[in-house]
Amino acid sequence: MKRRDFGQYCGLARALELVGERWALLIVRNLVVRPRRYTELQTGLAGIPTNVLATRLKELEQAGIVERQVAPAPQRGVVYALTDVGRDLEPAVLALARWGATQLGEPQPGDVISPEGLVLNLRAVFQPAQAAGLTACWEIHVRDVVVHAVITDGDLTTGLGAAPVKPDLIITAHVPADAPASYRGIMTMVRDGLVDLSGRKKLLDTFVRVFTIPRAA
């Protein structure tokens, strides 16, 4: 398999040769959260042509970024997961997402919000300096999407579904079914208090302070 290269011996050029093609980093984004089936990726990426997905997965596998695993137990299907090398991409993905978040305008009708997107965006806009020494646990509900954020002594872990421990505060955003739900939209609702709270409500301010979209330059 021949890959097009940039003819430069440079870290950035190499990175772009490996993950610079269309859809590649979005696939990595979804796999950062957890391993996925082919069809999960297909629906989670909403719009990726199936042949492109297949091609990218092969390229990423050959690059040592993604591993194709055969699920053992009752599932007996194919599961794609990041390798260690692939996981090392997370800081770069978050850095790009952080910059991109400053360039987001209003959501377009038809834009989707995925649990993966929400989790990744939480990680991207996490402000470690604001969380120093903090310990807290939030659960965020948007329609049928549930994600959680746990900060333990300033360290963040996020994930899909309910929190692994009893959350200190549950934030529920009632987004109409026909409205596009976006991270920024949700954060705006949070900031404006248009959410239901259950638990230690004082932790809402903390949440807003710790997860802040950097302002555009």
Added chain:
Amino acid sequence: MKRRDFGQYCGLARALELVGERWALLIVRNLVVRPRRYTELQTGLAGIPTNVLATRLKELEQAGIVERQVAPAPQRGVVYALTDVGRDLEPAVLALARWGATQLGEPQPGDVISPEGLVLNLRAVFQPAQAAGLTACWEIHVRDVVVHAVITDGDLTTGLGAAPVKPDLIITAHVPADAPASYRGIMTMVRDGLVDLSGRKKLLDTFVRVFTIPRAA
């Protein structure tokens, strides 16, 4: 001008819509170091088709990442420079470059080293933790390429050409004219002592410690 989008309201997707197309981030990389003329970009990018360069510059300008300036004084030509938004991309570019640096194999014949690449790679592999409290100034000579790295109380600045202050140590790598010169190659020479030193030679070890390519996973 219609741009293809990913239909996701997500920071990463937005970033990729704006700078995810081929050559775009390499253009940004070269502009991070300093503003450039069209032809400088063309030669510095070694291999970019001229129509693609023209198209990208227009797209980046429309995205508010690049500014087209008309040079005032005796030069009176067109200069492309990053805007504030474009400069905010640097952390993401460095994060990608850092990851890519771990995925670099041996340089291929024909690979080029550019001053921009050298400067960017120095920034990418800079280890702030190792430089805490440090103040030092190095100048690196490779063939006719000269770049400098200044650390002031742990903060790094890098640039093209000779150091703005008298360097503590000048490192000269004698790379044969017909051999591909790479950042890793040079760092290997540095580590193996195959360089000429002029100045406080003890600062070579410091240099190696502060500018280390992270190992592959």
Added chain:
DNA sequence: CTGCATCCACTTTGATACTG
């Protein structure tokens, strides 16, 4: 049903030539 492969219209890229 999952996990792709194939086919086709369309777009982007690369290479080269050419111009104000």
Added chain:
DNA sequence: CAGTATCAAAGTGGATGCAG
């Protein structure tokens, strides 16, 4: 110097087919 014009080759998007 700073691009535009042209065209072949490669890549992408969309639909569909098909084996396990």
